[in-house]
Structure formats: structure tokens, C-alpha cells
Ligand SMILES: Cc1cc2nc3c(=O)[nH]c(=O)nc-3n(C[C@H](O)[C@H](O)[C@H](O)COP(=O)(O)OP(=O)(O)OC[C@H]3O[C@@H](n4cnc5c(N)ncnc54)[C@H](O)[C@@H]3O)c2cc1C
């Protein structure tokens with residue numbers, strides 16, 4: 211392996227694998243390095259892979275008997291919680307049964323590993339079948355810079371050289387910091403801890419519990435007392451015979467409110483709406499991983515420099531405005547666009563930022579940067595006390611009255627709503643919220 | 652369903668290089684900072700694997716064996732006491748997720 215590669219991809223997560231697949235399809239000679247035992251072994255998500263880019267990487271992936279994914283989403287729920295109640299918006303549609311699916315639930319240890327197998331197939335079919343590699347169990351210690359241009363990587367005593375490096379190392383982006391694209395210390399302000407349990411059921415029981423049909427699946431997001439007063443939210447996704455149940459919690463807020471993520475998870479699991487769902491399940495894994503908030507203030511100054519492109523969450527590319535967490539689809543699209551830029555750079559024979567800046571324009575034109583830039587107000591709004599507590603409390607209070615039938619005259623709904631608003635917020639606050647939400651969504 | 656204790660939860664985690672008695676720690680904490688100037692000692696509650704603990708004399712201790720590589724302490728510690736890295740695949744600890 212002493213020859214020079216066109217590209218070295220650091221990280222075998224969604225971003226790195228999407229980049230590698232694109233490089234292989236374009237007959238590039240590359241090396242993908244992953245520190246885990248296998249691709250995916252270090253990775254945690256909720257997680258729903260939203261959108262249909264997966265079909266670009268692995269056409270007709272749904273035809274495979276046991277592909278890397280768990281279930282496709284045709285049923286979505288958004289739940290606002292107070293301590294005792296759950297007010298849910300529920301939407302199910304057979305529109306979502308059509309392929310290519312618009313969301314599939316994945317478990318990363320299986321999904322990334324499967325996708326990496328597909329990348330290997332693409333390598334085998336390329337001109338560089340014997341010269342491109344996926345190398346696991348290797349940790350990149352440093353990106354080698356010469357005259358402020360990346361020329362390769364170092365791992366322990368070994369060096370590998372390349373015309374370009376795609377950094378797809380994920381959110382804990384030590385190498386992005388090393389090359390100066392991110393500050394050395396990233397404060398807790400816009401970062402969250404994701405914490406999660408995998409809970410197993412008998413598959414038939416699970417399918418009945420959630421009204422699943424074949425490989426259909428459900429996604430449920432939670433706002434309100436799910437997080438026990440900490441900024442953040444909850445999620446529940448159905449896998450084949452398990453569910454992924456977890457929370458994302460603001461690190462700064464936990465620091466200030468003296469809350470432990472595992473205690474907050476226990477609190478969530480004992481909420482009556484959740485306790486009833488999980489009562490006959492068995493916890494088979496407990497995991498945690500940092501995740502970005504989608505706040506652009508934490509993102510690296512630039513997505514490229516001479517010889518380097520950043521893809522996925524190493525650039526904090528993520529969107530969470532309450533209705534879904536989008537990190538994997540952003541990772542996938544940015545990985546594809548980064549690799550396409552490298553292909554162009556090779557054609558031109560120029561890997562300097564003069565060419566690599568085209569990645570920036572491709573990203574700016576893509577839905578990723580358009581959404582990140584367009585929904586910043588919604589991201590901020592989600593993290594306000596009004597959205598985190600007042601609205602869930604108010605809706606649950608209203609719901610409790612609306613659905614209570616007593617043997618006495620029933621007040622009009624509008625009076626119930628008025629009362630609920632008065633108890634938890636003010637009309638002025640709600641008017642402001644409605645105005646902000648109207649603008650930001 | 653009964654909530655699991657943290658030790659039971661961590662018992663479900665597959666750690667790497669378990670057979671090695673000596674591992675190279677991937678995180679180094681300067682506990683002198685913890686035990687002198689740190690105003691909050693927040694890592695003792697935000698770490699989801701309880702790697703940072705406080706003893707009866709309010710002294711902070713750190714152990715890397717249970718670390719699940721989440722990254723939280725790297726952001727939570729604003730005192731510069733945490734030197735954070737990924738574990739070495741051969742001689743470090745760290746995790747291999749079964750589900751992820
Ligand atoms: C609890 C939780 C729930 C989430 N839910 C969702 C969801 O429902 N939908 C969604 O789209 N997103 C979700 N996300 C976000 C999503 O998981 C991430 O955005 C996504 O994984 C980013 O992909 P990536 O490829 O950029 O990084 P990663 O998946 O983190 O991959 C980075 C890879 O690089 C490797 N690596 C790092 N450094 C080195 C090195 N020095 N040398 C070699 N290899 C290295 C790592 O081992 C890893 O394999 C969630 C995240 C969490 C924590």
C-alpha cells in the first residue's frame with residue numbers, strides 16, 4: 211500500500227461509506243479507514259434514515275431479503291407530554307408504503323456493516339479492485355499537512371499518502387480540530403447527549419403492539435416532560451423485534467440543572483404512556499453518543515481547505531426542529547457530494563481549495579444547507595421554555611378536560627382551551643409563539 | 652418494566668480488549684483541576700457511564716474502563732481538565748455496539 215491514493219476517507223459511518231461508494235463507482239483509488247472492529251461498531255443513532263438517497267447508493271435495496279435496515283416508516287407520531295398525560299399527533303398513510311421509502315429505521319452496527327459490504331462489492335467491480343481498500347481496526351492519529359495542504363494520514367508509526375482526505379469522523383471531530391477547521395475546544399452550549407436503550411419483544415407481540423404490517427414501522431418523537439425539565443426530546447422507533455427508545459439532552463442544561471442522563475431516561479421510561487408500551491420487554495443494550503443540535507453556531511467555519519473536505523457530523527451537519535432528527539441523511543448526501551468533488555478534482559488534476567470549494571457550492575445548493583440555513587429559527591424555538599414545557603403542559607391540560615366526560619354540563623371547548631392557556635402561559639406568549647412558528651416553519 | 656441500575660445497563664455493553672489486564676487509557680483527566688478550581692464538578696453527573704465519581708471527601712476520581720466513548724465529558728468540562736481521545740483499537744478499551 212505505499213503508492214499514493216486519490217483519496218483517503220476517515221471514518222466508516224454513513225458519511226464515509228456514502229463517499230466511498232461514490233468514489234468506487236467513479237473508479238477512484240481510495241482507502242477508507244475505520245477505527246472500529248467493523249464499520250458501524252462504534253456508531254449510535256436513533257435512528258431513522260430519512261429521505262431516499264439510500265436508493266441512489268444501493269438501488270432496489272428493499273428487494274433484498276435481509277438488507278441492513280429494520281423497517282420502513284409509514285406511521286408517524288409526535289407526542290407532547292406532561293407528567294401524567296400524552297397528547298399525540300398521529301399520522302399514518304399507505305403513501306409511505308411505496309418504494310423508494312422515505313424513511314427506514316436502522317441499527318448502525320448492522321446497517322453500516324451491511325453498507326460497507328456493498329462498498330466492497332463496488333470496489334471489486336471497479337478498476338482498482340486490488341488497490342482500493344476498506345481498512346478496519348485502525349485509528350487515524352493525524353492528518354499530515356505540508357504547506358497547509360493535506361497530503362495523507364498517520365496512524366501510529368505508519369503513514370499513508372493521498373491527493374485528498376475526506377474527514378468523515380463524526381461529531382467528536384478531533385481531526386477536524388487538528389486541521390484547524392473547528393476550534394480546539396467546543397463548548398457544551400449547542401451539543402446534546404443521545405442516550406438510548408434497545409428493548410426486545412417477541413416479534414409478533416411487537417407487531418401487534420404497534421399495528422405493524424410486514425416490514426412497516428412507526429416513529430414517535432416526544433417533547434415535554436419526557437426530558438424531566440432538561441432541554442431536548444425523546445424518540446421511539448420500531449425495529450424488527452426490538453424498539454429503540456431514547457432521549458437527546460442538552461449537555462449545558464444537564465450541567466446547570468444537575469441532571470444525569472440515565473436518571474432522565476428512567477424518568478421517561480416510567481411515564482405512564484411509555485411504561486405501558488415497554489412493560490413486557492427486555493433491555494438488551496444501553497448506549498450513548500453525543501449529537502449536534504442543528505444550531506449553525508457550532509458548525510465549522512468552512513467545509514474544505516487544501517486537500518480536505520468535511521462530510522457528515524464532523525461538520526456538525528444536523529437538523530432537529532422537533533419533528534425528526536436528521537443527521538444520517540445529511541451525512542449521506544454530504545458524503546456523496548464530497549466524493550463527487552474529489553472526482554472532479556482528479557479530472558482537473560487540482561486538489562487545492564480552488565477546486566474543492568465547489569463542494570461548498572454543491573452543499574449550499576443542496577437541501578442540507580438550505581434546510582440548515584432556513585430552519586435556524588425553528589431550531590432555536592424548539593429549545594425555548596415555551597416549546598419545551600408550556601405548550602406540552604397546556605395541551606395535556608386541555609386534552610384531559612376535552613376527553614373527560616362527567617355527568618354534569620360540559621364547558622365549551624374554547625373555554626377549556628382558554629383556561630388551559632391561562633394556567634400554563636399567556637395569550638400574548640402564545641401569539642408570539644404562533645407568529646414565530648409561522649415564520650420559522 | 653423495572654428500571655435497570657446503571658451497573659446492570661453497563662453489564663450489557665461489549666467492551667473491547669477485556670482479556671488484557673493492562674489497557675492504555677484513551678481519556679486522561681487532570682483531577683488536580685477537578686479537586687482545586689472546578690466550580691461545578693459536572694462530569695460526576697453528566698457522564699452516562701459514571702466514570703467520574705465523587706468520594707465521601709468530595710474528591711473527584713476518574714476511571715476509563717466503563718467509558719462508552721460518547722464524548723459528553725469533552726464538551727461538559729469547561730475547565731480544560733479532560734484530555735480526550737479515541738481508544739487504541741489494539742491496546743485501548745472502548746466499545747463494540749451490538750445494535751447501535
Ligand atoms: C441517540 C441518537 C439518536 C439519533 N437519531 C437520529 C435519527 O433518528 N436520524 C438521523 O438521521 N440521525 C440521528 N442521529 C444522528 C446521527 O447518528 C449522526 O448524525 C450520524 O451518525 C452522522 O454520521 P457520520 O457518518 O457523519 O458520523 P458517524 O456515524 O459518527 O461515523 C463516524 C465514523 O468515523 C470513525 N472514526 C472517527 N474518528 C476516527 C479516526 N480517527 N480514525 C478512524 N476512524 C474514525 C468512527 O468510528 C465512526 O465509524 C442520532 C444520534 C444519536 C446519538
Ligand code: SF4
Nearest residue numbers: 685689692694728730
Ligand atoms: S468538569 Fe472537568 S474539572 Fe470539573 S470535575 Fe469534571 S473533569 Fe474535573
Ligand code: SF4
Nearest residue numbers: 698718719721722724
Ligand atoms: S466519553 Fe462519555 S462515557 Fe466516556 S468518560 Fe466521557 S462522558 Fe463518560
